[in-house]
Amino acid sequence: MNSFGKIFRLSVFGESHGQAIGVVLDGVPPGMLLAEEDFLPDLARRKSGAPGTTPRTEPDRPRLISGIYNGYTTGAPLTILFENKDIRSTDYALFTDIPRPGHADFTARTKFKGFNDPRGGGHFSGRMTLALVAAGVVAKKMIPAIKIKAEILEIDGDADIQKVLKSLKESGDSVGGIISCTATDIPAGWGEPFFDSMESMISHIVFSIPAIKGIEFGSGFASARMRGSECNDRYTDVSGTTATNHSGGINGGISNGNDLIFRVAVKPASSISLPQQTLNFKTGIMENLEIQGRHDACIALRMPVIIEAATAVCLADMMLQSI
Amino acid sequence: MNSFGKIFRLSVFGESHGQAIGVVLDGVPPGMLLAEEDFLPDLARRKSGAPGTTPRTEPDRPRLISGIYNGYTTGAPLTILFENKDIRSTDYALFTDIPRPGHADFTARTKFKGFNDPRGGGHFSGRMTLALVAAGVVAKKMIPAIKIKAEILEIDGDADIQKVLKSLKESGDSVGGIISCTATDIPAGWGEPFFDSMESMISHIVFSIPAIKGIEFGSGFASARMRGSECNDRYTDVSGTTATNHSGGINGGISNGNDLIFRVAVKPASSISLPQQTLNFKTGIMENLEIQGRHDACIALRMPVIIEAATAVCLADMMLQSI
């Protein structure tokens, strides 16, 4: 399903090189001021602009085509549309015969019986995160008291990001990274018992972002090596503040009022310029696949705003369920 | 919500020291042979029996109270009920004043305005995983061709499990661990684009299990330090087999036919016998909370069968959506 959320519900649509990408937001509260300009800062953050970045140039101008009247949200479905401008329809036939390693070429073709749009990954493209970032802008307005801040902890295993980017230049390879996200001032009591725990919901939406392969809350994998006497966060005041925050702000799946903290692993982009030895499914012979053109060498650079958006969307829906 | 799944849907209910724990399974295919005996092996695996284990003795005998006729599933909702026998209703009043560190005492009380059942964690108890394991037995029968195998990689940071358990004995503390899970022979093409990716669905259900704080698929966090040229899994035959499996069997959120592989981090159980300095919310004074009785020193020991069950439930629902 291309939709997420119970009360605040988004449905994404579109393809990388189709006519448009967009999102329909259902359950947006009426009476929020919203203009196309509100989207520009986060949309700009999504474009990394870093050395080695894809040269695709898209204005990414959002059109609000429903759910707005006189500058305010109406409560009816809010639709945000991005027309694709820089479309290239060629060059993708090759990947039908030689599915690119790491990409969804093979799985999409299998699932959709060969009818998927192969151009630029089609509906599986990282460009779909444009819709998520737009939804995040609306979601952030719904939870104005909560501050969400994601940042890059490391890329290519190194915390000196500029150094890595410089070394990467012209290498033709790609690197991954780790992003941390912190949300402050979430009230205690959000989240649902068992299946819809806060960890469940956050991870559900975060893993919808292409290239995310791991998530951990609070001390996460490190807590697996702690003892209970160390890992248990002791309360220090009646609002629920704890001396440590190994739990990442969640006990029993429910927010405890301390900072929500999680980290995600971003794998290196599958698109690289280096030759790759892989199977030609048509001939049955291993081939040296070499894909021309420049690609995003480090998609982790775009991730902070995308992760923030996913978090905001999730929290906005949880808020509406917790009222 | 205490339910999960779209076509194969489970709804769990019950409390640790209430009358019963159970699960209603909707969407079970008709015509599967099913008897109470079928549940016993996995239920037995859920009891760790290890040194330091909780002394609570429950027969955990499943009663199939609906959805079965003449030994076969009927297609109507299948209800599995476990009556609680070894109920202790005392001793929990204390935790209203002094919420136990790491537990859901504080968050449950906040969310449910003080009306939650506090006995043994109530609905937030690890005992709720009994319902999940029972559901897993049914789910495994729905996907007979798929083999799911979870195992302990390490506890307390050590791969020598027996050694750790011996050293833990009588310490009063608890330890965490890391569990790996592999599912073999999932057909390519399962999972939905974007929000209901295979990673999204597996992590959603896995994080419903109390004490899970991290998950990673394939090379996970390690892939964040790889380069694309290393991380991309190259195809070696037309069924989609890849030379490496850094992706954990998933591309673009869709299964690629290779092994589904993931690892989860289990934090140490919050219940320990050691004294803990924490706030008495009634008096506003820090106190030395000391909880008598023996507890599970290593809940990771119970986790393999629980993780398998969660995986089976998720895959059974994905299968029904992929037909």
Add this chain to the structure above:
Amino acid sequence: MNSFGKIFRLSVFGESHGQAIGVVLDGVPPGMLLAEEDFLPDLARRKSGAPGTTPRTEPDRPRLISGIYNGYTTGAPLTILFENKDIRSTDYALFTDIPRPGHADFTARTKFKGFNDPRGGGHFSGRMTLALVAAGVVAKKMIPAIKIKAEILEIDGDADIQKVLKSLKESGDSVGGIISCTATDIPAGWGEPFFDSMESMISHIVFSIPAIKGIEFGSGFASARMRGSECNDRYTDVSGTTATNHSGGINGGISNGNDLIFRVAVKPASSISLPQQTLNFKTGIMENLEIQGRHDACIALRMPVIIEAATAVCLADMMLQSI
């Protein structure tokens, strides 16, 4: 799916002659006083006790097996279980060969490939409404300001109910009826635009009740013969009160604060004692099917409390979505 509702969600299970019938209610607010005695008045209303009624004797004693602590709802799933006592497992084999006209014998067998429980209709029995009535008791407590009142308008086309029942006695035939339902003091603004209109949600749950074959809101079918100048309800005060109520309290799918009014058509029970000429599917020959035993001659008698329960369940969920 055997569940209904978005925030207040019920899942029913059980069979007519299985071990039990029950319901799990998710999303019940914490802190409501609830005892087994609270269910008895509505459960008693569900037993018609009229001449010609089924002689099955069931105590229908509800067991609250989860979600209750110290007499209050906890916010965790509330499970209500009715053990079946007066079970008869014989006599139903016949209906496998000769599906009873009007019953679900043929459709259930087709859908569930012959594995459905045929005893007394199994999961398709009118006895499943026991679960709905129990859920209604909880729902009514959730919307205490709203008064819901259903009543019989006519049975067998006649408004003199006692006369009809007397004439029916020993006839072996069954009769239908029409029930009206009015809910007073619903705030204006409940219901969702388009798909989840109040008419959509009420009709969805009402048609889950076996034997309901029609529903109309406000002037319903009669409004199809009115002109707009007559049918439009004119406002008379600023709270939204209207001079007439042809709309049944709903404009654009949203409650307008006037009485919610609807009527439903109950077909005659399919179980009759008169001989019926129908097909023996095994022999392929038409046979004279004669079913011994007494049946409910007029299930419409049981309907008011069932319709009220369905309405309460629907409104309770709509309330939670409208906060």
Add this chain to the structure above:
Amino acid sequence: MNSFGKIFRLSVFGESHGQAIGVVLDGVPPGMLLAEEDFLPDLARRKSGAPGTTPRTEPDRPRLISGIYNGYTTGAPLTILFENKDIRSTDYALFTDIPRPGHADFTARTKFKGFNDPRGGGHFSGRMTLALVAAGVVAKKMIPAIKIKAEILEIDGDADIQKVLKSLKESGDSVGGIISCTATDIPAGWGEPFFDSMESMISHIVFSIPAIKGIEFGSGFASARMRGSECNDRYTDVSGTTATNHSGGINGGISNGNDLIFRVAVKPASSISLPQQTLNFKTGIMENLEIQGRHDACIALRMPVIIEAATAVCLADMMLQSI
């Protein structure tokens, strides 16, 4: 919620005098040939063209902006967009003070706290059925073996439609009507037990259509006056064919293979030109509201194709759940 369906799921958006109206269809099978021309016949049927029809002129040209590649559906979300051309933004301020009788002006304003788009009913406009008709075109392609045919039984209580339309001309009033719908060749076994019965699902979507106030299946309200011996449909062959079809093709909520038959009541359009005495909410004084311009005198004329679309959407989703 502005969405419907479990596997085949549509989300509608837009406003009568906003930029556009549209629908996102999730779960469309890949590989169906689909072109904008395919939509034209049903879209043309939706325009009544009858005397007294609204003079609004819209090309209603569908744009397929996602989910299509090389003329085939891809399996990714299919988005159909209709840009509004003949927009009038004036003249609606009046209805904020004087909500029109029968319209959603008052309820929309109440629910959305005054921020709803009032122009032409905004999101509550009958123009939203454009999205439903477009979805129906896709749905009909998904269930090619099933023939769905809706037709007008009567308007203004009269079966001579031309006569009524002639008499209506220039009257300034509006009339309702009754529509019947028949779907042939639905396999036996579709529909789900209890809450998602075929009657529940069909009525859910049909009542989302503005102006529908009643629905009855098979003999419907007439069956309430039958006796069981008359109403029970007797089987005549082993495919489940029945001699009569009082049940409308549904037993126990599940299709029985006979024709699905239902009728709906369409109230007269709320928009009329005749003066209406109603409350000015601002002044608190009753006023004579007179709305200039021509309106649809008989919206029932547009209903057959809309009812067919709703039925097709519902059946397509039920089919996918019944596989």
